[in-house]
Amino acid sequence: xxxxxxxxxxxxxxxxxxxxxxxxxxxxxxxxxxxxxxxxxxxxxxxxxxxxxxxxxxxxxxxxxxxxxxxxxxxxxxxxxxxxxxxxxxxxxxxxxxxxxxxxxxxxxxxxxxxxxxxxxxxxxxxxxxxxxxxxxxxxxxxxxxxxxxxxxxxxxxxxxxxxxxxxxxxxxxxxxxxxxxxxxxxxxxxxxxxxxxxxxxxxxxxxxxxxxxxxxxxxxxxxxxxxxxxxxxxxxxxxxxxxxxxxxxxxxxxxxxxxxxxxxxxxxxxxxxxxxxxxxxxxxxxxxxxxxxxxxxxxxxxxxxxxxxxxxxxxxxxxxxxxxxxxxxxxxxxxxxxxxxxxxxxxxxxxxxxxxxxxxxxxxxxxxxxxxxxxxxxxxxxxxxxxxxxxxxxxxxxxxxxx
Numbered sequence: 006x007x008x009x010x011x012x013x014x015x016x017x018x019x020x021x022x023x024x025x026x027x028x029x030x031x032x033x034x035x036x037x038x039x040x041x042x043x044x045x046x047x048x049x050x051x052x053x054x055x056x057x058x059x060x061x062x063x064x065x066x067x068x069x070x071x072x073x074x075x076x077x078x079x080x081x082x083x084x085x086x087x088x089x090x091x092x093x094x095x096x097x098x099x100x101x102x103x104x105x106x107x108x109x110x111x112x113x114x115x116x117x118x119x120x121x122x123x124x125x126x127x128x129x130x131x132x133x134x135x136x137x138x139x140x141x142x143x144x145x146x147x148x149x150x151x152x153x154x155x156x157x158x159x160x161x162x163x164x165x166x167x168x169x170x171x172x173x174x175x176x177x178x179x180x181x182x183x184x185x186x187x188x189x190x191x192x193x194x195x196x197x198x199x200x201x202x203x204x205x206x207x208x209x210x211x212x213x214x215x216x217x218x219x220x221x222x223x224x225x226x227x228x229x230x231x232x233x234x235x236x237x238x239x240x241x242x243x244x245x246x247x248x249x250x251x252x253x254x255x256x257x258x259x260x261x262x263x264x265x266x267x268x269x270x271x272x273x274x275x276x277x278x279x280x281x282x283x284x285x286x287x288x289x290x291x292x293x294x295x296x297x298x299x300x301x302x303x304x305x306x307x308x309x310x311x312x313x314x315x316x317x318x319x320x321x322x323x324x325x326x327x328x329x330x331x332x333x334x335x336x337x338x339x340x341x342x343x344x345x346x347x348x349x350x351x352x353x354x355x356x357x358x359x360x361x362x363x364x365x366x367x368x369x370x371x372x373x374x375x376x377x378x379x380x381x382x383x384x385x386x387x388x389x390x391x392x393x394x395x396x397x398x399x400x401x402x403x404x405x406x407x408x409x
Contacts, residue, residue: 023060183211
């Protein structure tokens, strides 16, 4: 004997409002089926669960939630499909970032619970797996043969390398160390160790002769000028030329390694370290880079502890450190979170305890570097507001200058 169960369909954003759900309740359906292409951000898993459970408790209807899995440009769809019963209790949960098929048994009054729900992964695990999926799908769906990245011995490139290998396998990843006179010996050693641990192709190409050739050609126009960031940026651009040359010759995608904190304040070089096709850490603040690196080492040791512990440096000048030019990253990231993610004003940030001079400096850096972000490669979105479609400001504008 067959049993007819009235089921109605909701599509994605319908669930984020009470109206469409209440309409189905009024139509006397026995169950709701919701199909979704709901992109991931690190806040959404908790919000989504609370929302679905509340709909079921309010209407007394069970709900099957199906979500897409995969990466598309900056969007990452996390899957994690689930079922809630009429009381709002979760009876089924599939794993995040994996395609799965599950048979759900139910009638008009009962749902057979899943014997073992997929474990609820921790925040760092979800973020890391999201980045891995984003890289895998961007590279494979766009037909690249593999990836190339500059391996500096620093933490950003170390984490990017680990993600790339986890996404594609070691045979599709090439790491290139491009030292200069300011590169510390330990940076070369650490970069080599990272590549050896992960088993990737590793090459060392000095930028010294390339840089010197540029300086020789530019010397007549640089007469009576002092060395400044021009020479620092030229180093980064030499590296960008090398990576793009290898990319063209091999058909591989260049992964850039800039993090969200650097991109926010313009601590990067156009046509230098920004030259590439996909920025894995584009939406990952620097403080989160450290946490993700430590987390990745809990799965297996791939990032030397010294790389995690060393003070960050671009190594574009003697004895250079990031905090020579920027506030310490724990301070910087909190200010950026307030200003970029939550639209907080100078006054609100100062009321939170931040130094007004530092706040104004950070806001000015964010505002004046919009032109750089417009030319940055695409990268996966893991926060509620990334630099891209989520936050769009005009380059030519005076409205923010009162905050400088």
